[in-house]
Amino acid sequence: MNSIIDTILNHRSIRKFTEQPLIAEHLDMIIDAARSSSTSSYLMAYTMIGVTDPEKKAALASISNQPYIKDNGHFVLFCGDYHRHMLKANEQEKVTMAYNVQSTEYFMIATVDATIAAQNMTVAAESLGIGACYIGSIKRDLDLVSDLFDLPEHVVPLFGLALGYPDEQQEIKPKLPKEAVYFENTYKDDVAHKAALEQFDKTIETYYRTRTTNKREDSWTKQMVKTLHNQRNDRLTPFVKEKKFNTR
């Protein structure tokens, strides 16, 4: 064990922050951590937009239905981005490039590039005592997010990171055990896989029954059935295509 692994193992999402904005030096360090990330084919197919404008933060809080976004120290929107790559290309080159980046593969690459950067930013932030929470629920209205930040074609918002100095100490939420998420040389057979999940369900039942707040009766597998019965936002698929991603 070392301090790095310790920081990663001690991760918990922070949703309550002091009003203090990020110290400028801290912000620069976590941006540098994000910029240092691995990238596929040197594409660096992502953009970060730091949000400090109180009106835009309020709008994001409302879109995401996460009020604490407007009271945090900082917010960073992560986007997949191929706009930049075409800026210096000629018109003919742009046509081919614009066609190619619309494949599923280039959509995956941009999503992976953006996420590696976001997780480096998160680990760097946590090492400085900054709390972080991924905000996937900006996807509830991507049209509005796009309008707010003037995103051109070939730029698609993926998720946000709420950042700030913590004003709470959350418990660490149990995660799937090694036996349920890490397999050796082949995918796990269903019988062993189910047994691992049943074991985890027992852990989770106890966790929900005994945690400090929001006690309830639930298990992981039951919760997943409920979650995956929720229809997600049907506007997302056409939105992504209108931004010229994932069309083919």
Place this chain on the structure above:
Amino acid sequence: MNSIIDTILNHRSIRKFTEQPLIAEHLDMIIDAARSSSTSSYLMAYTMIGVTDPEKKAALASISNQPYIKDNGHFVLFCGDYHRHMLKANEQEKVTMAYNVQSTEYFMIATVDATIAAQNMTVAAESLGIGACYIGSIKRDLDLVSDLFDLPEHVVPLFGLALGYPDEQQEIKPKLPKEAVYFENTYKDDVAHKAALEQFDKTIETYYRTRTTNKREDSWTKQMVKTLHNQRNDRLTPFVKEKKFNTR
């Protein structure tokens, strides 16, 4: 600055490893780091498959056209996964769940979940002196990857991580500067964006002209035009859909 940020800033991909397998304790620690990751709606929609079987490593090296995969200390395949979530559901529940997870949104969620875990594993590995390299090129033949590891429906391979004790010391490759990748409150206008890229092109021209090996004349924007003119693997889009991801 602290040792965590230092580790992140000092990242370089390692492609030459000693033959030493990962120390069991190191492997457990980096798996735990991956397992501790943030996840959307508690889904943990990913699976890791550790590969030690020499024949499977050789097959992956051939698929990816990256010979060092067979000579590394370890390899981990990262997959998006909703198979697990349906294991304990009844037949009727499964139908609805299987339909829902085929949306673009759930495909993004699985890709993001897997990538956060992979980057936590990478940072944890580097903190232990283990080198790592993302292997996106397993996507050259996902049918074969799927066959190798017996992946069921609702499990899609995304990328691999080659891991091992480094047998080389690579230079750090320059990344896009803050001005080209981090914007404030709105997307950057094209004139300022282009100016930032021109500045970066100068850095890159010098880097390619003066680095220790593979010296050449190139700039980032020129390289991007070439890269995005490459047709990628046309089999990827239908493969992903056949695995019941991203169909709608």
